[in-house]
Each structure stands twice: as C-alpha cells, then as structure tokens.
Amino acid sequence: MNLKEAFTVELEPIPPYSFELTLRKPAGWYWSTPEEIFEKGTCWSVTRFNGELLGLKLHSTGTIQKPQIHCTVYSRTKVDDSSKHAITRMLKRAIKAEEDLTGFYKLSQKDDILQGVVKDLYGMHTIGWPELFPALILAVSLQMAPMKRSNQMMDLLLANFGDQASFDGKTIHYWPSAQTIANAPVEELKDKAKLGYRAKNLKAIATALTQDFPSMDELSAMEPQEAKNKLLTLQGIGEYSAELVMPKTGFPLDVWSAKIFNVLFYGKIPEKPRDAIPALKVAAEQRWGNWRGYAFVYVLNDLPKLSKRIGIDLTKF
DNA sequence: GCGTCCAGGTCTACC
DNA sequence: GGTAGACCTGGACGC
Numbered sequence A: 001m002n003l004k005e006a007f008t009v010e011l012e013p014i015p016p017y018s019f020e021l022t023l024r025k026p027a028g029w030y031w032s033t034p035e036e037i038f039e040k041g042t043c044w045s046v047t048r049f050n051g052e053l054l055g056l057k058l059h060s061t062g063t064i065q066k067p068q069i070h071c072t073v074y075s076r077t078k079v080d081d082s083s084k085h086a087i088t089r090m091l092k093r094a095i096k097a098e099e100d101l102t103g104f105y106k107l108s109q110k111d112d113i114l115q116g117v118v119k120d121l122y123g124m125h126t127i128g129w130p131e132l133f134p135a136l137i138l139a140v141s142l143q144m145a146p147m148k149r150s151n152q153m154m155d156l157l158l159a160n161f162g163d164q165a166s167f168d169g170k171t172i173h174y175w176p177s178a179q180t181i182a183n184a185p186v187e188e189l190k191d192k193a194k195l196g197y198r199a200k201n202l203k204a205i206a207t208a209l210t211q212d213f214p215s216m217d218e219l220s221a222m223e224p225q226e227a228k229n230k231l232l233t234l235q236g237i238g239e240y241s242a243e244l245v246m247p248k249t250g251f252p253l254d255v256w257s258a259k260i261f262n263v264l265f266y267g268k269i270p271e272k273p274r275d276a277i278p279a280l281k282v283a284a285e286q287r288w289g290n291w292r293g294y295a296f297v298y299v300l301n302d303l304p305k306l307s308k309r310i311g312i313d314l315t316k317f
Numbered sequence B: 001g002c003g004t005c006c007a008g009g010t011c012t013a014c015c
Numbered sequence C: 001g002g003t004a005g006a007c008c009t010g011g012a013c014g015c
Helices: A019-023 A081-094 A102-109 A114-120 A132-142 A147-161 A178-183 A186-193 A198-210 A216-221 A224-232 A239-245 A255-266 A273-300 A303-310
Strands: A004-011 A037-039 A042-049 A052-060 A069-075 A163-167 A170-174
Touching (some): A004 A081, A069 A081, A114 A303, A132 A198, A178 A198, A216 A224, A255 A273, A273 A303
Antiparallel strands (some): A004 A069, A042 A052, A052 A069, A163 A170
C-alpha cells in the first residue's frame, strides 16, 4: 500500500534521552516491526492507528541532553486535526518522550547491579509498543519456544498475514491486523505460521481486540494493575505476557531472564528456574520498587558488558 | 536417516 | 491456594 506524507510534528523528549538506544535496543529488539529500517539517526517504521496503516519517519535532530525528534507521518488518507492530535499523543507515549529517568538514575547510584548498566546505556528509555496487537503477538510467540522458533512464527505471521507499507522510497512489512487474524481459520494459522497450540489463543486474542477492548493508549492511561488485569482476561495471556506488554511496573520474568537475575542476586543459576520466578519477582520489587521494570530492561540490554564486570557470561543462557 | 526430547507459559483438573 | 500435567511442533541431539 502506498502512503503519502500527511503531516509532521516535532517531539522534545525529557532528557536524558538517547534516540538510538531507545528505538533500537542493544539486545536487538525492534520498536514497532522487525522490518523497520534504522540508518544514522533516522528510523523508518510502520504502525496501525484506528485501522489505518501509518508510515513513520523519525529523525533525531538533537542530542542526549537536548533531545529533539522530527517525525513525518505518512497515510493513505487525509488526516484531520483531531487524528493528528491523537497520533502525536500515541507517538509521545511509544517513544517514551514523557518518561523522566531522574528517579531511576538516583536509585541506581546506590545499587551495584545498576551502577554500571546506567552508564553503559545512558539515556535509553524503556519499551513503548506503538500498538497493542503486535505486542501480544510477540508475547504469544515467545511462550514455550526457543528464540529461533519464536522468530520463525513471527516471520511467518508477517509474511503470510501481514501488510506492506510503501513510503519515502521504503517498503516495510507490518503485522497483521487483529481483524485479519480473527477472520483466519485456526488450521490456517497452524499451517502457515506454525503456531501450534498458540493458534487458538492468538485467534481468541484477536477476536477480543476487535470487540470492546481498550487500545494501548487507553491501557497506558489506566492504573498499571487495572491494565494488567484487563490483559489477563485474554485467553493465553498470563502474568509474564501481561507484564511484557505493559512493562510499566512489571518484572516479566521467564525462565531465561530468571536464570540471569538469579545469578545477579544470588550468584548461581537456580536448579529449577521456573520455580524460582515468584521469589525473584519479590526480590526485584524489594530492591527496585516501582523502578523494577526499568532495571529489567537495562540489565537485559547490557548483558555483554555486565558479564565482563561480574566475570560470569550471562549471554549464553 | 530416525527416534526422542523439550522449549524465553498458560490453563485446567484435581487435591 | 497450591500443584502436576497437557498443550503444538520444529529443531537439536544422540545414535
């Protein structure tokens, strides 16, 4: 689908703000879609807003201490003023423009795990999904599967059920809409995206989203616990997935990250990582309080350097 | 080549 | 309220 330039907007995030580290996390996580393009301070990406595909060109014109982002929005149709306003609000939330890291950095000064990671990743902000359904696709794909298989499922969903957006000389694949997955037969999802038992859950989630379910913007405006409870009503979304989608105050431990944090807290890999998760969540909350979600993102995006400092290779788990 | 095992959770049925 | 066991199926691994 060809998109035309609709409007531009200047965003001024709260410093310190690193555009590169925030949009393209060092551990390799994309911001909106795995296919987005990142070149020298410019990110071409795609999202869906009120059912319409939007092309996004985000270009950093500032610095970490005086951040400024020039954003061009591309659309198939004309964008009216009220939609411009809503899209701008969504962008601010998704790039974490209004997230103030001061409290987290203050806390990190007295914390031997965080001291180093905040220096390494100074100005990096946490994860802000532009749209809800793709975040849920990621959560479902990560369940009970090695990374390679999770990536296979996501790649096949993009290729067989996704959409394409062409704008500014770039063509980028984007995630299927909830409507598309809600309409697809479970067998087709199993065959074409190799989702296995997750196919049934993803279709149920997609169906719920096409009915009366809050958007990512609406969830973000809720109290974190209320938003989490809402996500937990979705079939196949448990504690881990809900916190992955709404990382505000969560600590979305899975067996992989449980091993890492167990080593950091207690110096060893737990015998049964899954059983260690509840106690580790309590320990993280006691240690970092409402900043534990930030600690989670910082630590997992700094494993190579953190490993060198502590003398244990955390990148092989 | 072929068989076996299990994965970056969630839900249910049973105590 | 706590806890085994099932769940799809592709890839890794041992033979």
